[in-house]
Amino acid sequence: MNTIAERIFDFLKDFPPFSMLSREQLLAICKSVEVHYLEKDTNLFVAKNPVKNQFYVVKDGAIGLFREDSNTLVDKCDEGDIFGLRALMRQDDYKLTAKAIEETIVYSISSELFKEYITTNPEASTYLMSSFATNTTYIESNPLQNQNSTDNIPDFFEEQSASYSKNPVSCLLNTSIKEAALEMTDKRVGSIIITENNKPLGIITDKDLRTKIATGLISIQETVEKIMSSPVITYPENITVAEAQIAMIKNKITHLCITKDGTPNSDLKGVLSEHDIVVIRENNASVLVKEVKRATTPNQLQHIRKRAHEVLKRYIKQHIPITFATKIISAMNESITQRIIDLAIKGMATPPPTSFSWIAIGSQGREEQLLLTDQDNALVFNDVPEEAYESTQNYFLKLSEKITTSLNIVGFEFCPAEMMASNPKWCLSLSQWETQFKEWITKPDQDNLMLCTIFFDFQHIYGDETLVNSMAKGIFESIDSYEIFLNFLGLNALKNPPPLSFFRQFLVESDGEHKDQFDIKGRAMMPLVDAARLLVLSKNIKTNNTIIRYENLASAEPQNKDIYLACRDSFKKLLRFRTEQGILHNDSGRFIDLQKLSKANKLELKSCFKAIKDVQDLIQTRFQLAQFM
C-alpha cells in the first residue's frame, strides 16, 4: 500500500516518457518523487548554478524557462511537461533559469532512478533524447539526426518493409496431395505451407504440382511430404523488399515463409511470394512516372495521381523520411503536369509561336506539396516584336486554358484567386515579367509583398528553362538596386510571430469555419517559408525548397548553422505532421483540432515554434526591423 505514490502514478502515467514505462517501473519512480511548491515568481533553479541531481515534471501551474542575460522567456512548461533534463545528460551548470510564472507544484525525480528505468527503455529514452534536443538551444547534436542519412538512398523503396499475405494457407504432414491441391484451388493461392505446431516444415507451390504430379511421377493419393520442398527459407516480419528479392534469387525460389522470429522454429506468420514483390513494384513511384509518360488522357493521369496518393500514405505510415516523400510526390506532380502540357500542345492547331516556360509557383514551386491542393502556376514566353505580342499572348492563354482544365481533372483544383497561367496577368513575356517584378520590388505595399511571396518561389516545369533563369536574375538585380525591399519583405516575414503563449491553449482561430482549430500552415509553416525566402534572396541563392534553402543557408552562414538546421528540422516535422493530418482527415491538413493531439505531438509542435522564434529574432536584428515595428 502506498496511497501517495499511487496518486502520483495516476498523474504521471498519462505523460510520455512515463507512459512508456511498465506499472512496476513507474510506481518505483513515484515512490521517491519529491513534491515542490512554488509561489508565483519564485525560482526553482537559476542559470549558471550547478545542476541538481534531478529533473522536473510540472504537476499544476506553469514554469517559465528564462535566458539569464536577457531575462527573455525561452519556454513555458505546463502540466505534464518535463524540464531540467540537462541534469541527466551531463554534470554542468544550468543554462536557463526556471521560475514559476504562476503558483506551481512540481515533481522532481532523481537522475539515478531515471537512469535505472528510463535509459533501459529504448522508447522512453529516444523520446527523452529528442525532447532534450528540442528543449535546448540546438547546441547539442541531435541523436536522431543519423536516422535521416537514409535520405540519400536513391532507390529508397527497396528499404520499405515488404507486405505479404498474412493468412497463409497451410496443412499438416499427413494431408494427401489431392486434399492440398483442392485447398489451394479453393483459397485461390499458388502455394501451401506444411506445418507442425504452426512451425513451417515445407512448402508446395503450383510448380511442384506441375513438375511432380501432372507429369505422373507421383500419385495424388500420396501425402504432401513426398513432394514438398523442405526446409523452407524463413525471414522475420520486417523483411525489406530488397532482402526478399535477394533471398529469392539466391535460393532460386519464389516463396519465402515469414515467421515470428525469422527462424523455422517459430510461428508461421505469412508467405511472401514473387508476385507480392511485383505488386509492390507496380505501385512504386518510378513505375508510376513511366505510366504517366504513356498516359493519353487526363482521366488516366487522375488515376495515376490517386495511386501516387496511396504510395504517399504508405511512405508516411512506414516513416520514410519526409524529404524523400516530397521529392517523389513533386516528381510525380511534375511529370503529370509535363504530360498534360505535351498533350495540350498536341491539341493546339499550331505549334507554339515562340519558346516558353511553364512555371509552378507557391508551394508547388517550392516542391513542398504532398497532398492535392489548388494549382498555382504561371507562364513566361520569349520576347516577341510588339506587333506580335497580342497574338502570342492569346496563343499561350489558350494553351494555358487547356492545361489548367486538365490539371483540374487530375485533381489540382482551379486556384480561387486565379493565380494561374490562364489569367492574362500571369501569362507574360520575359520583359513583361521583369517589369512586373521590378514594380513589386520598388512598391512593396501589402498586396505586392503578398504576390512576391507567391511568385518568387517559381520553379521551371516545362519548356525553355533559360527564360526562368533570366527571370531569377532579374529579381536579384532589382533587389540589389532597391535593397530596402528586403526590409519590407522582412517585416512581412515577421507578421506571424510564433505562438509561444500557446502553452495553455494554442493560439487558435477565434472565428469562422475553423474556430478553435490551429492553422498549422499559416501559423507554423508559412513563417518558416517566409523567413527562408527572405534570407536566400538576401544571399543571392536561388533555390525554392524550404528544406534545401535552410541547408544552403546553414553552409553559407556557419555561425547561424544551429538556427537554420533547427528550422529545417522543424519544417520537416511540420510537413510530415500536416501530411499525416491531411491523410487522416482526407483534407489539406491545414487546420488541426488541438483537443485530439497527443502530448507528444504538442511537445513536438512546441519545439518547432522555438525554431521560428529564433529565426525571426535573427531576421529582426539583421534587417534592423525594430525601427520599423
Added chain:
Amino acid sequence: MWFKKKTYPEFWTRYLNHFKSTTNKDFDNQRFLVFDTETTGLDIKTDRILSIGVIAVQGQIIKVSDSFECYVKQNIFNSETIKIHGLLKGGNITKAEESEAIKAFLEYIGNAVLVAHHAAFDIAMINAALKRMNLPKLKNKVVDTGELYKKTKYVKDHKHYSLDALSNIFNIPQHDRHTASGDAYITALLFQKLSSLLQKKKKGLKLRYFFDWI
C-alpha cells in the same frame, strides 16, 4: 514504591535518546512529519486508531520516499465512522496490533517535528494508545496547520477551519480524502503553502515562529 524508577521497553529508550541532542536546526534542515490518523470516532477515551499516515517535508519539499503508512487491528468498532474512512474490522488490508503500530510509528518519527491539521486530536489519540502501553506522552514538537492558517492572518476570526475548507481556499485537489495517507498528503501540501506564505510575510522562516503557540 513512588521512588521506583519505571522501566521502559527498549524502543522507548531509543525514542527518548533522539531528544538528548539539542542542536538547533533551521527551518530548511528540520524534518517535518505531516501525519493524520483515522479513528473509530472522536472520543479520545473510548475510540481507537485505525490507521496512521505520515509524509515528510524538509526544506519545503515533500519527500514521498520518506513516508509511513500502517493499519491497526482494533476490537472497537463503530459502524458510523466506517462510512467515512471505509476501514472494515476484518478487511483485507494487512493490519498490525496497536502496540506494534505505535512502536513502528515511534521508530519512524524520531525527534522530527510533527505536523497535523487540528493536531491536538491526533496527538491525544496517540498519547491514549501510549497510555494503554503504560508509556508516557509523545515528546515531539507539534505544529497545527489550523493554527498556522490563523497566523497567516488570512482570517481575523478564531473559528476552526476544517481540512476540506482549507483545501478549497488553497486550491488543493482532494484525492483520497479520509485515508490517513491521503489526508496527510493534503495536509502536507497545505503546510507547504502556509509556510511559503509565512515566509513571504516574515522574510525568512524561524523555526521558533512555528511553535510559540504551544
